[in-house]
Amino acid sequence: MTVDPSPGIASIAIHAKFGASEASYLKESRIFREGEPAHHIYQVIRGAVRSYRVRSCGRRQILAFHLPDDIFGLEFGPNYRFTTDAVVDTTVRLVKRHSLEYVAKTDLRVTSDLRSRLAKELTEAEAHLLSLGQRTALERVVAFLLEMDKRMAPTGTIGLPMSRRDIGDYLGLQLETVSRALSDLRDQGVLRFSETSRRQIVLQNRERLLELSI
Amino acid sequence: MTVDPSPGIASIAIHAKFGASEASYLKESRIFREGEPAHHIYQVIRGAVRSYRVRSCGRRQILAFHLPDDIFGLEFGPNYRFTTDAVVDTTVRLVKRHSLEYVAKTDLRVTSDLRSRLAKELTEAEAHLLSLGQRTALERVVAFLLEMDKRMAPTGTIGLPMSRRDIGDYLGLQLETVSRALSDLRDQGVLRFSETSRRQIVLQNRERLLELSI
C-alpha cells in the first residue's frame, strides 16, 4: 500500500478555508479525551502530539505520535477513540468535522483522500502490532528510531520530542528498558547523544541500525 | 465506533451476482500470499482462515482469524498485505475486486459499507495492539477467549478451530504459555475442556473470566 500523503494534505489545506482555525496547546496539555464527540479534525503545524488509551490498571498504551503535517482525530464513528495531548508546546490547525464531511460529499478527491488516510492508519497500526508481537526490546527501540528518523527532517540527528516514558508506553516497554537499549546502542557505536540534550540522537552507523531492525 | 456488519454482508451478498463464485480449501492450505496482486475479495462461508506475516527470523504474527461471514482480502493498495490460509477445511465466496469496485462507483451504500469495514479492521487492529502492548499472558488468553466467544454462536462452548500454536502466534506468546494459561483457568474452575476435544472449551464462570480481562 503506497499512499502519497502530499495531495491529501494539500486538499485538506485548500478546503480548510471552509472553517479552519488554529489553536495552540502547552506541553502536556489535553487536546481531547477518548469518548468525547468527535467535532474536529486536527493537523499538527508545530510540535508533537500523542494518542493513547489508559487501561483500568493504570497502564498507558500510546497508539501513535503525530508530528508536523500529520492528521489526527479523524473518526468515522461519533466519538474520539483515543485521548490526545500535546507532548511539547504545539500548534494545530483544526477543521469542523461536518464542514469537512460537507466538502467530501461534493469533492471526490477529498473523499478518496480520507479513505487513503484511514488505510494509512491501518497500515501503521499493523506495523506497530508486528513490533509488539514479535520484537525484543532492543529491536523495538531500533525500529522506533528508524521510524522517527524517516518521519523527521533527514539531518542525521533525531530530535525526539518525547520522554523515555512516552517511548516505553508506545513500545510496550518500561522507561528503564528504553534507556538501557539506547545506552546499549551508544556503547555499540550506533548512535551518540548530542551535547545539549539526551533527546537529540545522532545516528553514527545507520547500516548497523538497519541490520538490527531485521 | 459502532459498525453494524449486517447491511454490509447483505450488500456484498446482493452484488455478488455480478461475479461471485465459491471455492473450498483444505485444512492448512494457502489462499493467497502477501504481496500478490489483490484480485479478489473473500467471505468465509464455512471454516476458519488466518491472516499473518512471517518475520525474516521465522517468527509468525497472526493478525486476524476470519470466521463465517467475515470478509478478508479487502485491499486499497494493489497487493495483499498478508498471507492467508485455511485453518480447517474452509469454503469461501469470492468476488472479483474490479467488479466490486465497479458496483461501488454507482452504489453509495456499497462505498460506505467498504469504508465501514476498513474502519472496523482498524478498530480491531487497535484492540489487538492494546492487548500485545499491555497485557500479561493470562490476560491475553482471557481476552482471546472472550473475543472468540463473542464472535461464535453463544452456546457457552467455544469450539476453537485453531491450534495452541496459532493462538500463540496471534497473541505474541509461545504455545506452551497458551497451554499453561488454559490449564490455569481450568484449575481455577473458570472453564473446562470438553470430553471430545481439548479445542472445545466450556465456559463455567464467565463473570470471573470478565474480571480477569480487566
Add this chain to the structure above:
DNA sequence: CGCCACCTTGACTCAGGTCAACTATTGTGG
C-alpha cells in the same frame, strides 16, 4: 492397532520488570 501431530507439564534460563540510588537537566523564585 500403532503412528503422528497436538497438547500438557516440569525444570531451568533469561529478557525485561521492579526497586533503588545516583546524575543531569530544567524550571522557579528570591
Add this chain to the structure above:
DNA sequence: CCACAATAGTTGACCTGAGTCAAGGTGGCG
C-alpha cells in the same frame, strides 16, 4: 543570575513472567 527544587534519565541489583528444552500423555487417522 544563582540556589534550589523538581523532573528526566541512567545505571545497578535483584526478581519474575514467559521462553526454552525436554519428557510424557492423548486423540485422530491411516
